[in-house]
Amino acid sequence: MNFLLKAATVIDPKSPFHNQTVDILIKNGTITDIDTTIKVSKDTEEVKLHNLHISQGWFDSSVCFGEPGYEERETILHGLQVAAKSGFTAIALHPNTFPIADNSASIGFLKSKAYNNAISLYPIGALTMQSTGIDLAELYDMQQAGAIAFGDYKKAIKNPNLLKIALLYAQNFNGLVLSYPQENDIAGKGIVNEEEQSTLLGLKGIPALAEELQISRDLFLLEYTGGALHIPTISTAKSVDLIREAKKKGLQVSCSTTVHNITLTDKELTTFDTCYKVQPPLRTQKDIDALLKGIADGTIDMITSDHRPMDIENKKVEFDNAKYGTIGLESSFGTLNELLGIDKTVEILTKGKSVFKIKEQTIDKGNIADLSLFNPEGSTTFTEKDILSTSKNSALIGKPIKGTSYGIIANNKIVLK
Known part of the structure; x- marks a missing residue:
């Protein structure tokens, strides 16, 4: 055409x-x-x-749909249309489907569903079998089938030796390993940010320490093993400092944060709207200020919508029982443009391609x-x-x-x- x-x-x-x-x-x-x-x-x-x-095509590094297994939340084809109309020419799709995308056949299925589409779908393969955190999945085979990275979506790697082995093994084929930043024993049964707001509302809190402790551990492992590590969706001020220092050391580490974590604080929780129940939790204005500084100085490589459709049965329930997640593809550009201005917005929406080794196409x-x-x-x-x-579970309605x-x-x- x-x-x-x-x-x-x-x-x-x-x-x-x-x-x-x-x-x-x-x-x-x-x-x-x-x-x-x-x-x-x-x-x-x-x-x-x-x-x-116009700009170079935008890339979102953290997207979920539902298919296979949860088609009522979002099918692949409809989700791709949503992403395209929202301005994205490429997305990285997480493996949190049913079954989990942890082998070459499942990666091939995802690629085939997006065949001949305007938007490019890049699957992220599960790091461990069934995302259980016990045994490594078939990383090399999945890369050969089209996976661009490996990570267990919103599931922290408890065993540090497993992450060490993954980082060492992935170097054989220049693989990118993702590690979700949460120390689960510190997080406990928390569901929101542990601060004044959680106490006032009577909701169990997740301290910032849970994220920061895991990042510290992962960076020590990366320094030992070498390789490439991506830390998705950081949310605290100390996390920015830790990654900034690691980059100064020359470690091959990248990170992202989410649109909602740089625009919304835990003050939103007063309504008990389950759209604000997200992972990582909404933090404080101090954390937002640090994240914005990290975006400005390049510590934070990309901003993602962390698009996670969730059906009404899992959101229109008590806050404690609701599933985590917000959609965000449709609101990403307008929210970022309002906050950062057009030049920085375009930069941050295209910058992630280099981290995930997706070829950039200059307008020429x-x-x-x-x-x-x-x-x-x-x-x-x-x-x-x-x-x-x-799904309609957006935390940014009214913003x-x-x-x-x-x-x-x-x-x-x-x-x-």
């Missing part, structure tokens, strides 16, 4: 057309011409949108068109009407957003809202 983007402002510091408003001609998935004005031909679809801006003639389309202007409030997902995503052009296809 051929597309002509009219009057598109380019946001891509690596592109010679950065901050310029140009026409962009795309033929058979490749950018063939960029100029001030290009005339549309009969075999070309013209794309003309209000205040159109001759390169593959892998583009996110958006309007960075216009302030509004995120409402349930903005939710595209099958301010700025701008809107139009969709994507990728894999020689276009998806628009």
